[in-house]
Amino acid sequence: MRVISRRSGDDVQVFDEALEPLRIFPLPPDVWTWSVSSTRDALVYATDDAVVRIGPDGAERWRFELGPRGEHAGSFLLDAVFSADDTLVWVYAPQTEAGRGDEDEWIVLDAATGEPRRRFPLETAGQGGGQHALRDGRMLLDVGEGQDGARVFLAAPDGEPHEFDWYDRVPIGVAPDESQLMTIDHGQDDVAFHDFPGGEVRFRLAAEEFGADSIEFGGGYLDDETAIVVVATGDEEWRHFRVGTRTGEILGDLGIVTMEPDDLEPLGDGTYVITDTDGTLRRM
Known part of the structure; x- marks a missing residue:
């Protein structure tokens, strides 16, 4: 871990x-x-x-x-x-x-x-x-x-x-089995998942597909099968979506609130850590 x-x-x-x-x-x-x-x-x-x-x-x-x-x-x-x-x-x-x-x-x-x-x-x-x-x-x-x-x-x-x-791509994380790489467009227009270490794109998801204005530089691999993509909406809030890393399917909103877009830290074992409003860490 x-x-x-x-x-x-x-x-x-x-x-x-x-x-x-x-x-x-x-x-x-x-x-x-x-x-x-x-x-x-x-x-x-x-x-x-x-x-x-x-x-x-x-x-x-x-x-x-x-x-x-x-x-x-x-x-x-x-x-x-x-x-x-x-x-x-x-x-x-x-x-x-x-x-x-x-x-x-x-x-x-x-x-x-x-x-x-x-x-x-x-x-x-x-x-x-x-x-x-x-x-x-x-x-x-x-x-x-x-x-x-x-x-x-x-x-x-x-x-x-x-x-x-x-x-034009910024790496966000490598899958736990190191067979895949997640990147975000430098202009924050989309997120892509690549074969690793070759770099070939498996699939790409635009911000609009999440109903968002932009993709944030945060999130990462929850495990080998699932990634978390953080997006920004017009009301200056962040939403956290699960994405299937084999299919590119958007699996749903986590429904959580974080202090900053990069506060959520996936641990690669199916869990993630966030910070409570009082500064306490929570593993979920």
């Missing part, structure tokens, strides 16, 4: 499968992305110019410096994620926007020491990135290039990145 964690003030709280608090990690106030190891005893986070690993006691174990930003650096967001077996940390570094070079980098670090294992140059000018760890050690990366759309890559630590041949 996926590791469940939430920001709480200046800390990240990690939960066990029963949603009981397990551990608290300190986090700088200006950091909003992090990754917890599958063993739940380590956390990595990224600042504008470094990646940091902290241990179960909250102490810093290592720091990987990327160097100072350029004088005219724009807004950007580093991303650091543990590999599925916790042996590596993959880092997307938007070096172009940071004024540190003419190409972005995808960097593979040794999770124990922070030493670089591989550095992949990417011909992108990203403002941020998101990563999805796969069981066999590969990593999926989407790079957001603002109005220019999104680019998606797949790589193994000992191979070269493969770029998918579409520039």
Whole structure:
């Protein structure tokens, strides 16, 4: 099951499968992305110019410096994620926007020491990135290039990145059996389900088919057979639809209310987590 964690003030709280608090990690106030190891005893986070690993006691174990930003650096967001077996940390570094070079980098670090294992140059000018760890050690990366759309890559630590041949899709999740990928159009007009890792589209559903104005960047795979698609309606509320991942059939509205469109977190085992209005997590 996926590791469940939430920001709480200046800390990240990690939960066990029963949603009981397990551990608290300190986090700088200006950091909003992090990754917890599958063993739940380590956390990595990224600042504008470094990646940091902290241990179960909250102490810093290592720091990987990327160097100072350029004088005219724009807004950007580093991303650091543990590999599925916790042996590596993959880092997307938007070096172009940071004024540190003419190409972005995808960097593979040794999770124990922070030493670089591989550095992949990417011909992108990203403002941020998101990563999805796969069981066999590969990593999926989407790079957001603002109005220019999104680019998606797949790589193994000992191979070269493969770029998918579409520039307008944002990955939302990989099916638990890793045979399928869910993406949303960069303009939020539709959701698509692809064969994975090939990328061929199995079916596509437009926002209008849900009676909605747009598809939100949220949801994901409830299990191998069912996904949750989050849509926005004209009254600024979000609805959550179940979709059959084999047929493309819209199976119905969950009938729940969330604080934000991305608050619902599918766990891949048929359940999902949402946050109550008092901040309490609920598994349903």
